[in-house]
Amino acid sequence: MNNSQNMKRCFRCGLPETYETIEFDSYGVCNICRQQDFKKEVIDWGERKKLFDALIAEYRGKYDYDCIVPFSGGKDSTFTLYYLVKECKLKPLVVQFNHGFMRPNLIENNERTFKALGVDVVSFTPNWKVVKRLMREALIRKGDFCWHCHTGIFSYPMHLAIKFNVPLVLWGEPSSEYTAYYDYRDNEIESVDEVRFNRFVNLGITAEDMKGMIEQDFDLDPRDLLPYTYPPLRDLKKLGYQSLCLGSFIPWDVKSQSRLIMDHLGWKGDEVEGMPPDIYGYEKIECQMQGVRDYLKFLKRGYSRVTQMTALDRRNGLMTQDEAEILINEWEGKKPPSLTLFLEYLDMTESEFNEIVMKLTIPPFKPEFEEIKWGKKTSDFDSWYREQKKL
Amino acid sequence: MTIGIIDVGLGNIGSLSGALYSQGWDIELIDSPEKIKQVTHLILPGVGSFSVAMERLERSGLSKAIKFFAQDGMPILGICLGMQLLADKGVEGGLCAGLGLIHGDIRPFGVVQPFRFPHVGWNVMNKQASHPVLSGIKAGADFYFVHGYHFTVRDKSDIVGLTDYSLNFASVIANRNVLGVQFHPEKSQKNGLRLLDNFCNWSGGC
Amino acid sequence: MLKKRIIPLELLKNDRLVKSCNFSEHRDVGHPIKSSKVYSDQDADELILLNIGDGDLEFDNLVRVVGKLAFECFVPLSAGGGIRKFGDAEKLFEAGADRVVLNSACYSTPLLIKEIADEYGGQSVVVGIDVKFTNGRYLLYSNSGVIETGLTLDDHIKTVINLGAGEILIQSIDRDGMMQGLDLILLTQVLSFSSIPVIIAGGTGSFMDLKSAFDLGVDAVACGSLFNFGDNNPLRAKSFLKNYGIPLKIL
Secondary structure, rough: OOHHOOEEOOOOOEEEEOOOOOOOOOOOHHHHHHHHHHHHOOOOHHHHHHHHHHHHHHHOOOOOEEEEEEEEHHHHHHHHHHHHHOOOOOOOOEEEEOOOEOOOHHHHHHHHHHHHHHOOEEEOOHHHHHHHHHHHHHHHHHOOOHHHHHHHHHHHHHHHHHOOOOOOOEOOHHHHHOOOOOOOOOOOOOEEOOEEEEEEEHOOOOHHHHHHHOOOOOOOOOHHHHEEEEOOOOHHHHOOEEEEHHHHHOOOOOHHHHHHHHHHHOOOOOOOOOHHHHHHHHOOOOOOHHHHHHHHHHHHHHOOOOHHHHHHHOOOOOOOOOHHHHHHHHHHEEEEOOOHHHHHHOOOOOOHHHHHOOOOOOOOOOOOHHHHOOOOOHHHHHHHHOOOOOO | OOOEOOOOOOOOOOOHHHHHHHHHOEEEOOOOOOHHHHOOEEEEOOOOOHHHHHHHHHHHHHHHHHHHHHOOOOOOEEOOOHHHHOOOEEEEOOOOOOOOOEEEEEEEEOOOOOOOOOOOEEEEEEEEEOOHOOOOOOOOOOOEEEEEEEEEEEEEEEEEEEEOOOOOEEEEEEOOOOEEEEEOHHOOOOOOOHHHHHHHOOOOOO | OEEEEHHHHHHHHOEEEEEEEEEEEEEEOOHHHHHHHHHHHHOOOEEEEEEEEOHHHHHHHHHHHHHHHHHHOOOOOOEEEEEEEEEEEEHHHHOOOOOOEEEEEEHHOOHHHHOOOOOOOOHEEEEEEEEEEEOEEEEEEOOOOOOOOOOHHHHHHHHHHHHHOOOOEEEEOOOOOOOOOOOOOHHHHHHOOOOEEEEEEEOOOHHHHHHHHHOOOEEEEEHHHHHHOOOOOHHHHHHHHOOOOOOOOOO
């Protein structure tokens, strides 16, 4: 297999040294594991809950909506919406940014959720032609074609906060669940703001950067990039905005939260390319391109979604290293069928794709393309969008 | 609230204005005593020489106006040279009286190998006492320093933060409603912005 | 103890940031203000902004960009490229630069260093030195790598220090944009000649390259390509370096 086995890894969860923000302590345990320990053993969640109750009391009933809830339909945003409506009895404005790759099961989940909870929903779908050009540029510069999605999801709701005059924006899980850009051990409430946006959400590229990068060969109207542009801080400050994660106030627990929304909302998981369906069917079900995304991660860093998922289970003592390695060897590192669609959208050949990726690999890992086999299709693959053939 | 920034040509105030503006504060540039009436907070920035700065403050009448503002219990923040101007006296450019709002005097760093002077770069501010203006700033946080002189306080109780560079000098000082920071918060990213925000939210009480 | 620094090196041309390879082939890498803000949010310790266009218009553009940058980014800023006389430096300081970077002027009018240092302090002057390795020696070039000056590293460094410079920015033209590693032999030489802080630039391709330079004792590393091509940023560089005990700024 590829040289992913030579990388330094966390003794407890197995995440490798190429994982972003990872740092190992003198015991060989990573900071992500240590953050989780702190979350469970030190953070006073009773206090945090009190803070939250005070926070929502500040905003309840005072504006056209009590808060904005950015929503993708995945397990985290579905749970967040459920909690805010059912437990907190808030009146939210649900804001959905449609990245263009929503799967049929997701759309059904969303309809069920919105109707069961009874909420107002705004959904925004950006210009597909612009999206395709952005995907290409992001792939080349950063090896991550989801720039439009990352930036749209985090910018667009902020624009609506200003437009609708709704200062409170509530997100789901804090980033400290997965990375150390923000550390649970600082015992602070993470602010989902422009600094965070620039630290890792936008891959270091703003809409203004993108404009110059794509306008040479693409017919761009500058307004095309507004949905991806973070609004000025001064405007948000004047609004009195607060943009926070529910997971900063209640301890995030993906497994029990997924079970809850399955039971109470009939939320359904789905197969995802490259993932063992029975165990992790609740993860990353939103996007058709998830398989390509995970594939890119593997090519660049030598690990992917299965490693990440089993790391969470190993960290929580739910899985042994041997069990994890069996899953990783069976499911990880295969070429997803969605790659063919991706190449079609971007009008690119597989060898062009490989060439681009080779420039972006993160040492010490190096992919060996000839050894990579095709993975399984998902059952809804044939219903996914195909570009019309050019006449 | 309106934040006044003393502006008598003592160096660029673009970053300081921008830092406050972007955080949603309304600012007023103060180059004459009358304008001080309009503000709720006063910031005294500064780059350059002690005696030149004091001469300009005296000539414009601002020196007196700042002292009255302080007497009224209004919050004042001195930054870098601005902090040094709060002292009783300084020696740069010749012995010269300062505003006398926090007792002490300004001295140059001595020659101490292997330290290079002026003190330029990121260095730790060690909190000695708590103060509303430092709220939310982690212990051991670094700030950006550029200076060749330092503040020696008369009353140790005025020291809020110390920094170690050839000697332990006062990097944050405070006396009632008057505060001074030796580093540049407008160049110190997250913590600097937080400090400025805390100052603008502070009413001057302790 | 002063912390080591990671400095994004930004090249300004026609109102956009560009990146070069061996000082040519310029590629658009972003909007000067927004990119700078991103770097600052990613914990960069300073920014160096160099104008690589020719002529007065381009220089005025630099001054304008510095003004806007100072208003939106709250991190120390060094600016240069085309400074020929005291008035040029003065404009940059008034616009909000903390330091100016002099390069070609150090060969044609070295006393300019003293003039600026006397007025604004030595710490406000960074001397940029561009070199190519030819026939076993480092040759110093002016005018963006075009004119060979005939000076040696040793002599030139001593001269600028005597005139009051505060810091040296040493850049390898050969390594520029190649992402194959910094010229550590060059760095070793410069560190031995210089009693003032040194920033090295040209060739950083991985975080290991940064570590190697810090291990030799450099004060700062300036990077261009590293943060523009590839999934890297100052935050990640610092995480990596922290694992090796390099003393970096804590926010």
